[in-house]
Amino acid sequence: MxxxxxxxxxxxxxxxxxxxxxxxxxxxxxxxxxxxxxxxxxxxxxxxxxxxxxxxxxxxxxxxxxxxxxxxxxxxxxxxxxxxxxxxxxxxxxxxxxxxxxxxxxxxxxxxxxxxIPRPSWDDLATSHFITEPSLAPESTAGESTIYMFYDANCPFCHLAWLALQPYREAGLEVRWIPVAYLKPDSRDKAAAILSTPKNKQAEHLRASMQAFNTDTQDFSQPPSNENKQQLQTNMNLMQSLGINGTPGWVWLNKEGKMQTQAGMLRLPKLPNVTGLPAQKHTEPTLMRFR
The missing domain is CATH 3.10.450.70 (Disulphide bond isomerase, DsbC/G, N-terminal)
Known part of the structure; x- marks a missing residue:
């Protein structure tokens, strides 16, 4: 973390x-x-x-x-x-x-x-500026499972968290990625690029940037506008007020409906509790150390 x-x-x-x-x-x-x-x-x-x-x-x-x-x-x-x-x-x-x-x-x-310090509620997270990766399960079988993820575009563990969550999207999970920028000088530019993308293209942009994370084959950055700066500050304020001190920052509801938070890459066996979905198979070699 x-x-x-x-x-x-x-x-x-x-x-x-x-x-x-x-x-x-x-x-x-x-x-x-x-x-x-x-x-x-x-x-x-x-x-x-x-x-x-x-x-x-x-x-x-x-x-x-x-x-x-x-x-x-x-x-x-x-x-x-x-x-x-x-x-x-x-x-x-x-x-x-x-x-x-x-x-x-x-x-x-x-x-x-x-x-x-009083923490924001689950509903307050909906006021953040997030990128939605929708469930990939058929509508008839998709559950009502949603988590929020704070991430920095330069965070390698955020990339690993993205990989780990893809099978859960197939099982019915919706992931809402909340960009923040603090790790490197160009973190803000990378976050600005995705926030400036039309809503219906943001998930595609996120996927492309995650897939290219270790390759540097594409430039996913642009100078932030004043609106982007305000959006990122809102996201950062929310992350800080939740007491999340690093990325990836996980926010979910447990079985009792209480909001839970965790910073850092989680072990794969914990993901069913976080997502509320059955355990999914992972074949990515980079995730094997988190078994």
Whole structure:
């Protein structure tokens, strides 16, 4: 799984904290969400650590504090309608923006995002700018199985996920691919090319780009328009607010109808649970390591 940089807050905190020699900032994973209600949760000035107070003075809304442990405090902050997780040290001297790992290497930040930042609903995913790969099953046998996939056009594991899902499309799965752009400088151009393609041609474009992923035989990029940039930002905001820190990012409903998320390439035996369909055969040699 590729870590996604917390670009918006990182740029802001760099500009705000360079003048403060006693503060440090560690960059890493992004997280943000829909606007919060600052009037209900904003903390009083006198209880804020100095770095948090400084950010507040520069325009950030401090939504809430939450417990982390003896050494750190957790904070949800809001900037331009985006909720994010940051941490301060127990002595209130330093602010940390990044992924928090425990002694076993577990990503605690992802859990904090899910616990303290309200996540979008399944219906909210329909507001994203996605490319639909429809079910290939006959209408009489096609089930109502749909998943969403966040992907970067330069992500090799997204290519593998696409390969792994093709047999499930034959069995009745609809896949909605949500493009984001962060891995390479031309990721945005490749995403813009597919978003600019007429709707009825987007699935064909996606398939061609996936098939040519390891060949570089075709150029699937174009400069993004302002509309493309806004579409990609909307998609990125949604991915971050779901706490998905890398691509491919899987979103599905379990048997109980609860939304589930996962980042990274999944093992093939997990796909029946994700798709809600019977296990399908895979013959692609590149997928054998995921058995």
């Amino acid at each position: 590729t870590r996604h940089l917390f670009l918006t807050l990182l740029a802001l905190t760099f500009s705000l904290l360079l003048s403060l020699s006693s503060y440090t900032l560690a960059e890493n994973t992004p997280a943000q969400n829909t606007p919060s209600q600052p009037a209900e949760t904003q903390l009083e000035l006198e209880v804020l650590p100095a770095p948090i107070q400084h950010l507040k003075n520069k325009g950030l809304v401090i939504v809430r504090e939450f417990p982390v442990g003896a050494a750190l405090k957790g904070w949800v902050v809001n900037y331009q309608g985006k909720d994010m997780i940051v941490y301060t040290t127990a002595d209130d001297e330093f602010l940390i923006n990044g992924v928090l790992l425990d002694a076993q290497g577990n990503d605690l930040t992802e859990g904090h995002q899910k616990s303290w």
